[in-house]
Amino acid sequence: MARRFAALAGLAALCLPAARARSVTISNVVPRRATDGAILDAHDSKIFALYDQYLWYAASYGNCTEPAGDSGCATTKVGACGFQTNHNVTLYTSPDLVTWTNAGVVFGAIGNLPPNSVLFAPKTVFNPTTKRFVMYFNYIIGDFSKSFYGVATSATPTGPFELAVANVPLRYDDNGDENLLVDDDGTAYLIYTTLSHGHGMSVERLAPDYLSSLAASDPSQSSGIFGDGGVEAPALFKRAGVYYAVFGSCCCYCGSGSVVSVYTAASALGPYTKRGALAAPAGAGAVPPFGSQQTDIFEYTDSAGAAQFLYVGDHWQSAPDRLKSHDFTVWAPLSFTADGNVTTAGFQASFTIDVA
Helix, strand or coil: CHHHHHHCCCCHHHCCCCCCCEEEEEECCCCCEECCCCECCCEEEEEEEECCEEEEEEEECCCCECCCCCECCCCCCECECCCCCCCEEEEEEECCCCCEEEEEEEEECCCCCCCCEEEEEEEEEEECCCCEEEEEEEEEECEEEEEEEEEEEECCCCCCCEEEECCCCCCCCCEEEEEEEECCCCCEEEEEEEHHHCCEEEEEEECCCCCCEHHHCCHHHECCCECCCCEEEEEEEEECCEEEEEEEECCCCECCCCCEEEEEECCCCCCCEEEEEEECCCCCCCCCCCCCEEEEEEEEECCCCCEEEEEEEEECCCCCCCEHHHCEEEEEECEECCCCCEECCCCCCEEEEEEC
16 A cells, blocks of 8 residues: 555655554544644645545645634635635645644645635545646635636645646636545546525536536536525535535634535436535524534545545634634544435544544
8 A cells, every 4th residue: 555655756755654443533622733733724625545644635824813703704805814815725644634744835825826816725636547636726816706716736745736727617607615526437526616606506527637627618517506505615425326415504714613414416416405414503593513614524444444434624713812723623423324314423522433
């Protein structure tokens, strides 16, 4: 396993001895720290496994001070905390989901995007055909009336990633949060929010190199807009032949978190059927149990070799020192019923899993 990982150009520096199955405890109340002791500045992120490593590509917002109150969007003016032009993408690596090493900044808004650009939601995958790492990200120029998806690529996980496409044409425009799924056959799909269509959700099939959407010229390569309106922060994953589109109600850097709805389909392009919610309020005005905004659902392998899934959400406004870089992330294991629906235990201060 480690030899295959190292065989990919530039990966040798990340390789550790082949991981053995181990029991690990994941905390949602203690700040996640890298091996250098620093709190992880990891948000709007995506995690995936490649051979003997978990790769966590995340937006780093820096040490800006968040505004008081539940919402971190007291102002969305460029320059405010959460809307600064110096956002970077940092790579963290781990053999076991608890021991994280900061592998450095792999991409940044400055020098890659137009002036006055704000970068959000970097979602990175590996293309097994081109052998390149492909990062989609959302960015605005000045304000949300100019919102786009860019794509950066690299031959190595540590980059530097180079801008390959500045504005990805899609079936729907004016885009917000997004995520990626690489299917078993290597086909990639983009799930995204279209702001100009009621903050609705859509899925599109990407070209084999992952740099463009086939739905831009062929609507049949799109799911169309589905689900409730006013949603964002999606994840798309597949389990036992079922595709899961999971996303939450709009929650602009909100501290209370958002309701997370689950949709399933037999095809990545749908049609999707609503199955329920991962995190629903217990009553009127109640805080959703996760207290976070979903950023990803990722797959890991347990000690028995079975595929398992973890929810990851950003707990905005949670840092005791009010620094956005120190906001917590909330993790939760998913459980699946016999009919394919998803359940969780809600927020847990900590939980233990077996990781191979």
